[in-house]
Amino acid sequence: MINKLVPTVAEALSEVADGSTVLIGGFGTAGIPNELIDGLIEQGARDLTVVNNNAGNGETGLAALLKTGRVRKIICSFPRQADSQIFDGLYRSGQIELELVPQGTLAERLRAAGAGIGAFFTPTGYGTEMAKGKETREINGRHQVLEYPIHGDVALIKAERGDRWGNLTYRQSARNFGPVMATAARFTVASVYEVAELGQMDPEAIVTPGLFVDRVVRIERQATQGGGFKVAA
Template identity: 75%
Template sequence: MINKIARSIADAMAGIPDGATVLIGGFGTAGIPNELIDGLIEQGAKELTVVNNNAGNGDTGLAALLKAGRVRKIICSFPRQADSYVFDELYRSGKLELELVPQGNLAERIRAAGAGVGAFFCPTGYGTQLAGERETRIIDGKQYVLEYPIRGDVALIKAEQGDRWGNLTYRKAARNFGPVMAMASDRTIATVHEIVELGQMDPETVVTPGIFVSNIVKIDRVATQAGGFKKAA
């Protein structure tokens, strides 16, 4: 019987090796799988390459992983925000390598890995330092740069609902990079706020099919006084 529901975050995170490439969902603070990031810190893997749209906020989530010294390199689009002081300190001191990728290129490079595309040409970055020494071409009179897929050893994503086969749906903007990261990784771990019975999810609403998901972990959600949500203590 297929059952991808993990008993705990620790069980789901077991076996992630040192040096792994970890794709972490999230756009700013929307859809960040903070519980899984905390689990990765506790699990102990180091020398990681992390792929995310940003480079962490404040002292929690991705910033906490950076602060713990577990990340060798980060691939992202927007490393600096008003509260990205953890990244700033590590990068300026030479303790963290950065690969800066335009946001659209980042999403497409991840999607290409999941789709089995070997490489593709993109106009963004042509003639800039971002292009580096990569191959360039003129196609139909337009200038393009060769881009390569970004594959992950593991993806950590936040979903809204799942079943024991691993089928997932998302909540609004929390969806962001989750679906393409799940497709682009050898192993995908997702948190969900609700686990439903098989057949309860309308197949037309499933965003990430269970074939791309290795484990799901249920996390609690409690209302705050401001009307938002936070994880249970």
């Protein structure tokens, strides 16, 4: 019987090893799997390469992981924002390596990994520092840059709903990088707010099929000071 549900975040992350490339979903704070990141901090894996859209906000989530000093390199599109003080400090002191990737190229490099594409050409970045040292070619009158897939050892993603087979749906913009990261990693862990019985999820609405998910862990919605619930957008 296939059952990918695990009772705790710790169990879900038990196989993350030192030196792993970890794909972390999220667009800023939308869809960021904070509970899984907190679990990774507690788990203790070191010398990590992290792939995310940005480089952390404030002092929590991805920023908290960077603060532990256990991330060797980050691959992202937007490393600096008003509240990216953790990354700024680490980068300026030479404690973390940065690979800057345009956002669309980042998504396509992840998609290429999941689709088995060896490499692709894109006009994005041509003539800039991001094309330095890369192969370029003129195709149909446009200059293009050769880019390679980003493969992950582990993907950590947040979904809205899932079942014990690992089928997932997302909530609005929280979907962002989750689906492509799930396909690009050898091992995918998803947190969900709701666990559905088999057959309850409309097959036409499933975004990430269970084929791409290895473990599912249910998390609680966070209560706010106003007495309601904080919904992860």
